[in-house]
Amino acid sequence: MLASAAMRATVALGFGLLVSTLVACGPAGRDNGGGDDTGGGPDGGGGGSGSGGDNCSDAAKLVYVVDSNNQLSQFDPTTKTFKDLGALTCSAGTGYTPFSMGVDRNSNAYVLYVNADPLTGAPIGSKLFRVDTQTTGLPCTATSFQPLSSMLGFGMGFSTDTMGGSTDKLYVAGSNTAATTSTSQLATIDTTTFQITTIPGGTIQGSPELTGNANAELWAFFPDANNPKIQGVNKMTGAAITPAPLPQQLKGEPAAWAFAFYGGDYWIFLAKQNVLTGADPTIVYQVSPQGQLKGMTPTTNRRIVGAGVSTCAPTVIL
Secondary structure (H helix, E strand, O other): OOEEEEOOOOOHHHOOOEEOEEEEEEOOOOOOOOOOOOOOOOOOOOOOOOOOOOOOOOHHHOEEEEEOOOEEEEEEOOOOEEEEEEEOOOOOOOOEEEEEEEEOOOOEEEEEEEEEOOOOOOEEEEEEEEEEOOOOOOOEEEOOOOOEOOEOEEEEEEEEOOOOOOOEEEEEEEEOOOOOOOEEEEEEEOOOOOOEEEEEEEEEEOOOEEEEOOOOOEEEEEOOOOOOEEEEEOOOOOOEEEEEEOOHHHOOOEEEEEEEEEOOEEEEEEEEOOOOOOOOOOEEEEEOOOOOEEEEEEOOOOOEEEEEEOOOOOOOOO
């Protein structure tokens, strides 16, 4: 899944995959392009209400995104507006760019940086950082995470252990290819020890970006030129649950992408490949779990490669 979990790529024009959710979602790989807009039941079933537990700050209930210029921002789905928090200063090293992101219930962001082969878009290295989103300067700490050699690029999302619970896990799914048609390994990362544990037999057909919620659900977005889709993911096996095709507006070679859950809907951040410019700016698509398009919000020169939302986010909007 290369592309960044929103723009997983560094891989650039040549991926058509999500190389942006791993590399940035794009035809073969996610774009690493530049630019930023400064403008201001599956696996556990059912509806649920509220934010998924007490002791959640307002900040923990928002969506966070990172773009190809390392700009970290909050996205408020209720107003469909961005609030830029600042540029990340994680010391990832030459060639590493943001690829995917998850956010925990304390508003800490876990940002995956990937170094991709410039010719194939395939990941050749990855590092995981923890970012304090609520402190001035956005302190960025390198973690002790050691990626699997067979899974350097991956999408990620938190999902609660039980419906309506306040404990959760960080799920990841990825591989070492830059193709949206690859098979991804499902695993979890312990955000205390940063050990990765693969789920036996847990494979996902495709290279998705992930998101979860307080209903103990895990969902995947698969960008594609002709057949983009979302589907629930069985957290024990990786099996597809209620896959839903997405409408015409989301078809096209992906260049950068990200995925988040909020208020009963799914928010897809997708930049499509452009033969002239490399990638168009991200458009935010509001989609129902059944794949119905409910709204589109353009951005200006913002290419989002990662998105994260904690399990504090509301599962319904009353």
